Amino acid sequence: MNTEVNLAGITLKNPVMTGSGTFGSGMEYGEFVDLNCLGAVVTKGVANVPWPGNPTPRVAEVYGGMLNAIGLQNPGIDVFMERDIPFLKQYDTKIIVNVCGKSVEDYLEVVDKLGEEPAVAMLEINVSCPNVKEGAIAFGQKADALYNITSQIKKHAKQPIIMKLSPNVTDITEMARAAEAAGADALSLINTITGMKIDIHRRKFALANKTGGMSGPAIKPIAVRMVYQTAQAVKIPIIGMGGIADAEDAIEFLLAGATAVSVGAMNFVNPYATVEVIKGIEDYMSKYNVEKLTDLIGAVRE
Amino acid sequence: MKEKSMACVLSQAELAPGIFDLWLQTGMAANAKPGQFIGVYPKNASTLLPRPISICEVNEDKTALRIVYRVAGAGTAEFSGLKEGDRVAILGTLGNGFPLEAGKGKKCFLMGGGIGVPPILQLSKELAAEKSIFLGYRDGALFLKEDFEKYGNVFVATEDGSNGTKGNVMDAIAASGLEADVIYACGPMPMLRAIKRYAQEKGIQAYISLEEHMACGVGACLGCVVKTKEVDHHSHVHNARICTDGPVFEAKEVEI
Numbered sequence A: 001m002n003t004e005v006n007l008a009g010i011t012l013k014n015p016v017m018t019g020s021g022t023f024g025s026g027m028e029y030g031e032f033v034d035l036n037c038l039g040a041v042v043t044k045g046v047a048n049v050p051w052p053g054n055p056t057p058r059v060a061e062v063y064g065g066m067l068n069a070i071g072l073q074n075p076g077i078d079v080f081m082e083r084d085i086p087f088l089k090q091y092d093t094k095i096i097v098n099v100c101g102k103s104v105e106d107y108l109e110v111v112d113k114l115g116e117e118p119a120v121a122m123l124e125i126n127v128s129c130p131n132v133k134e135g136a137i138a139f140g141q142k143a144d145a146l147y148n149i150t151s152q153i154k155k156h157a158k159q160p161i162i163m164k165l166s167p168n169v170t171d172i173t174e175m176a177r178a179a180e181a182a183g184a185d186a187l188s189l190i191n192t193i194t195g196m197k198i199d200i201h202r203r204k205f206a207l208a209n210k211t212g213g214m215s216g217p218a219i220k221p222i223a224v225r226m227v228y229q230t231a232q233a234v235k236i237p238i239i240g241m242g243g244i245a246d247a248e249d250a251i252e253f254l255l256a257g258a259t260a261v262s263v264g265a266m267n268f269v270n271p272y273a274t275v276e277v278i279k280g281i282e283d284y285m286s287k288y289n290v291e292k293l294t295d296l297i298g299a300v301r302e
Numbered sequence B: 001m002k003e004k005s006m007a008c009v010l011s012q013a014e015l016a017p018g019i020f021d022l023w024l025q026t027g028m029a030a031n032a033k034p035g036q037f038i039g040v041y042p043k044n045a046s047t048l049l050p051r052p053i054s055i056c057e058v059n060e061d062k063t064a065l066r067i068v069y070r071v072a073g074a075g076t077a078e079f080s081g082l083k084e085g086d087r088v089a090i091l092g093t094l095g096n097g098f099p100l101e102a103g104k105g106k107k108c109f110l111m112g113g114g115i116g117v118p119p120i121l122q123l124s125k126e127l128a129a130e131k132s133i134f135l136g137y138r139d140g141a142l143f144l145k146e147d148f149e150k151y152g153n154v155f156v157a158t159e160d161g162s163n164g165t166k167g168n169v170m171d172a173i174a175a176s177g178l179e180a181d182v183i184y185a186c187g188p189m190p191m192l193r194a195i196k197r198y199a200q201e202k203g204i205q206a207y208i209s210l211e212e213h214m215a216c217g218v219g220a221c222l223g224c225v226v227k228t229k230e231v232d233h234h235s236h237v238h239n240a241r242i243c244t245d246g247p248v249f250e251a252k253e254v255e256i
């Protein structure tokens, strides 16, 4: 049985990775799972300088999922490269660094610095965080802005770039095509869906930021639909995510056209979720006599 | 080592209206420290996140944990229906716990307000010090008071004056005329702010246990931060994670 997948020239031992921002840089969940088992670890968004993030409360539970408005708190690229990359290098997994910024220049500074670190396999560019006021999502909601930032980053990047798309758009395929046309090597989707929760007893917003990004099992059907539509629209590989809790969910994304999948918020619910998904995919493959995992990718069509 | 595993319910009782006392058999008890907490998972798949609940007590042979909690919403309402022999998923042990060295051999105030009373119990068992225990309640529906009496002098404050000093734990301190070298406390934010001010005025150390909404409970999501005076070693900004760097902080280190 072969579970390898090829993501824009990078070979992953299996298609299971972690959703940015839900797994830190692997240290915390390294107590629960063997990081060597993962296809890749995708790190929390990192900017050119430290960001303090939003006030609390930053998280709220909603039916079948959660809202978050962390606001991309991060220690900045220099600390990240001195501390987090050396930690991850000890493991036999691919390192994918998620990059955020408030201006194109911010992104380029981070991309340039990461270019000097060969241990980083790929860059995931977050142009879709709904929780920071300036920049970020503005790049991810207009096709021409997305085209522009993607092509500029592509000129600087030493590693393949994954553009992480926002679901908070009218037509995801328009965004996907713009990123592909600008030279993106892969796409990941979906980021969180903007939501709101009101505490009726206190008559206050549940989050200090008022709105937050929704994730978890309740968003999965939306994510599967968007991955399917995007897979029809572009040739570059897709990393699918949104509510994956177990292998069955992950296989759904693969069949819809994703080459790899990320487990996000469900790590909070089940810290062993990533390795259980890997095991479950293998079980599925043996049950249905699937030789190569790649045979599952996009296998469901009209 | 942290883990998520199934615990077995040994017993459950209602201590006061809406306040439940649950004993769980779990391997986590072996290394549990006072001031640490566990995440308790509801079974209902619409309520996914673990509920942070403090460790109230560890049994003699360190095979079981006691938690005492107030029914506050869907998750805790579900837990209140657990019966002997039921199984429940828990995550733990989480957080740093109270520093026992700081108060060792000194005069200490151990202070709990409302649903902040439970974590003070295991602390009062383990802390080797001259202990004055101040417990604040809303009304006469006291809980855990007798459990504390074995471990130190107990002073009660009730908001309605039905038991002990009328007012809050700060009023009870004033009424007692006592002084301390070190304070340990858990309770609502106004109480913790008052303790922070009091400790500053007296020039003494105060260790306070904080609360925030959490998702992961293990330091990965950055959901549960508190503003810190200095740049935090992990975040490199003025934010520490309550679930891992806390929940116990020295009062002067945090902006509350």
Ligand SMILES: Cc1cc2nc3c(=O)[nH]c(=O)nc-3n(C[C@H](O)[C@H](O)[C@H](O)COP(=O)(O)OP(=O)(O)OC[C@H]3O[C@@H](n4cnc5c(N)ncnc54)[C@H](O)[C@@H]3O)c2cc1C
Pocket: A060, A061, B037, B049, B050, B051, B052, B053, B054, B055, B067, B068, B069, B070, B071, B072, B073, B074, B075, B076, B077, B115, B118, B119, B210, B211, B212, B213, B214, B247
């Ligand atoms: C470190 C720590 C220790 C705690 N120890 C205790 C304890 O010993 N006894 C006790 O009764 N309570 C304790 N709490 C508060 C307890 O976590 C909440 O009352 C509980 O999570 C409410 O869950 P629910 O589903 O009943 O309420 P809901 O309101 O339905 O919960 C919805 C969501 O909000 C979260 N939430 C709601 N209130 C709080 C709160 N006050 N703090 C953090 N998250 C909250 C829940 O975890 C859940 O994710 C502690 C909180 C923290 C952070």
Ligand SMILES: Cc1cc2nc3c(=O)[nH]c(=O)nc-3n(C[C@H](O)[C@H](O)[C@H](O)COP(=O)(O)O)c2cc1C
Pocket: A019, A020, A021, A022, A044, A045, A068, A070, A072, A098, A126, A129, A164, A190, A191, A192, A214, A215, A216, A217, A219, A241, A242, A243, A244, A262, A263, A264, A265, A266, B215, B221
């Ligand atoms: C607490 C939290 C923090 C997140 N931080 C980031 C981030 O820094 N960068 C990013 O691109 N996506 C971030 N995300 C989005 C996730 O990576 C993922 O796209 C989304 O949550 C959907 O997947 P899920 O339902 O499996 O969580 C975050 C999500 C959560 C819940």
Ligand code: FES
Pocket: B213, B214, B215, B216, B217, B218, B219, B220, B221, B222, B223, B224, B225, B241, B242, B243, B244
């Ligand atoms: S709850 Fe996730 S970092 Fe504290």
